[in-house]
Amino acid sequence: MTLTFENVECETVLPEITRHCDQEVIDRYAVASLDYHPIHINPEWKKRHPNLPGGEATIVHGQMTMGFMATVITDWSYASGGKIRKLQAKYFRAVKVNDTVTAGAKVKEKHFHGPGKDYLVLDIFARNQDGEAVAAGTAELLLP
Amino acid sequence: MKLYQHLDKYIATKKQREFERNFFLDVDQYEIWEEIEIGPVNEAANKFEVTVEDIKFFSEAILDPNPLFNDEEYAKTTHWGGLIAHPLFFHFVSLYCIERGFCNWMRIPGAFNPGQVNDLYEPFRPGDVITLTLTSTDKWIKRGLHYVQCQQDFTDQNGVLKVRRWPILSVPHTRAEIQKYLD
Numbered sequence A: 001m002t003l004t005f006e007n008v009e010c011e012t013v014l015p016e017i018t019r020h021c022d023q024e025v026i027d028r029y030a031v032a033s034l035d036y037h038p039i040h041i042n043p044e045w046k047k048r049h050p051n052l053p054g055g056e057a058t059i060v061h062g063q064m065t066m067g068f069m070a071t072v073i074t075d076w077s078y079a080s081g082g083k084i085r086k087l088q089a090k091y092f093r094a095v096k097v098n099d100t101v102t103a104g105a106k107v108k109e110k111h112f113h114g115p116g117k118d119y120l121v122l123d124i125f126a127r128n129q130d131g132e133a134v135a136a137g138t139a140e141l142l143l144p
Numbered sequence B: 001m002k003l004y005q006h007l008d009k010y011i012a013t014k015k016q017r018e019f020e021r022n023f024f025l026d027v028d029q030y031e032i033w034e035e036i037e038i039g040p041v042n043e044a045a046n047k048f049e050v051t052v053e054d055i056k057f058f059s060e061a062i063l064d065p066n067p068l069f070n071d072e073e074y075a076k077t078t079h080w081g082g083l084i085a086h087p088l089f090f091h092f093v094s095l096y097c098i099e100r101g102f103c104n105w106m107r108i109p110g111a112f113n114p115g116q117v118n119d120l121y122e123p124f125r126p127g128d129v130i131t132l133t134l135t136s137t138d139k140w141i142k143r144g145l146h147y148v149q150c151q152q153d154f155t156d157q158n159g160v161l162k163v164r165r166w167p168i169l170s171v172p173h174t175r176a177e178i179q180k181y182l183d
Helices: A023-033 A043-047 A062-080 B005-010 B014-018 B052-061 B072-076 B087-098 B175-179
Strands: A017-021 A083-091 A099-111 A119-127 A133-142 B041-043 B112-120 B129-142 B145-155 B161-170
Touching: A017 A023, A017 A062, A023 A062, A023 B005, A023 B052, A023 B087, A062 A083, A062 A099, A062 A119, A062 A133, A062 B087, A062 B112, A083 A119, A099 A133, B052 B087, B087 B112, B087 B129, B087 B145, B087 B161
Parallel strands: none
Antiparallel strands: A017 A099, A083 A133, A083 B112, A099 A119, A119 A133, B041 B129, B112 B161, B129 B145, B145 B161
């Protein structure tokens, strides 16, 4: 069934995605984004600065975690004409190297503004392999 | 000699080859929290020309195999009419455009990101030439940490605003504080 604004209901749960984040994944994302902060890519430096998030471990870029939450929505809706217009999130806990992140989303609100302007508000979240919340926020999705 | 040579095996594009990946370099020229002025608007030094390889590499690195971001032929058959970039592509654009210029506090070793708001108007597409405009919009202290927020506007060659976002960073707030992270 094609996804439409009309046939989506509040409380709909989107399929989750899971991503394992080893140092190679972090390094490759650093190259792709040009974000070479040592907190992500320099394990020896990070051991010397355990006061920063993640303790002695390097951490995944927050943008990558945000990206996983975005992917949940693009996988679900972009082939049907969905378009994310807002993404906002806070990061509660660092995603450490070798963590496994599960990201998901749930439809919270439907906003009726007419064709081309109708949109959904979704709760978005990410948790680690221990079930601890690492990030959460909301997204707005235009849907035909 | 480039820092982080273990990353060389991933370098695939011109932008990646030319980008200075040593964030410790010229650290004495970084804007620090105490010096950041709220309000002035500046254009980032570099413009970003979006290529197919940029979009594909980014999609692969963010572990998203969606063919809209990877497969030009498939993307042409969709209502999008062609390849588009993953929604988080702005991260790449912003680091490239800022490099060591205005708002370079984003590169300070010891900084970390507690959250952000992103308004996405249009996806980035191959051929876009993006200009990034930057404004420091707020700075504050909370629980002993120093935060700064800026507004970033990404506009294409036709004047279309593609993305407006407000990243926040917790940053070392004095030059002495930064020194602790330069070992």
